[in-house]
Amino acid sequence: MRRRTRNRREEVEARNQLDSVIYQLEKTIKDTGDKISADVKSKIEAGVVSAKKDLESNEVARMRSAIENLTKLGGEIYAQAQQAAAAAGAGGGAAPGGVRSLGSYFPSPFGGAHFFFS
Numbered sequence: 001m002r003r004r005t006r007n008r009r010e011e012v013e014a015r016n017q018l019d020s021v022i023y024q025l026e027k028t029i030k031d032t033g034d035k036i037s038a039d040v041k042s043k044i045e046a047g048v049v050s051a052k053k054d055l056e057s058n059e060v061a062r063m064r065s066a067i068e069n070l071t072k073l074g075g076e077i078y079a080q081a082q083q084a085a086a087a088a089g090a091g092g093g094a095a096p097g098g099v100r101s102l103g104s105y106f107p108s109p110f111g112g113a114h115f116f117f118s
Helices: 002-035 038-057 060-090
Strands: none
Touching: 002 038, 002 060, 038 060
């Protein structure tokens, strides 16, 4: 009984974490729009589609793998944002639209802390 309860809790936690990461990435894509390259945007959209299938599977290992994959894809957005900010800084202007830390976009799937990429 305890094992089944623990397994169910792990499944629910993984599901909630993955759902949150999917939501945040979709929101980031919407918010950043044309500020990221089409290549990165298409990779992220494909990753989100795949992650939604993993979410439906209810398999903890697949959901955790999807969380890791989406977190890496989020890092690609951050890298492009940093490059844009550096280019804007070299030009003497502010980054278009203001570049924010993705730490505010991605709650940690491992607890209450955030990933901070700066």
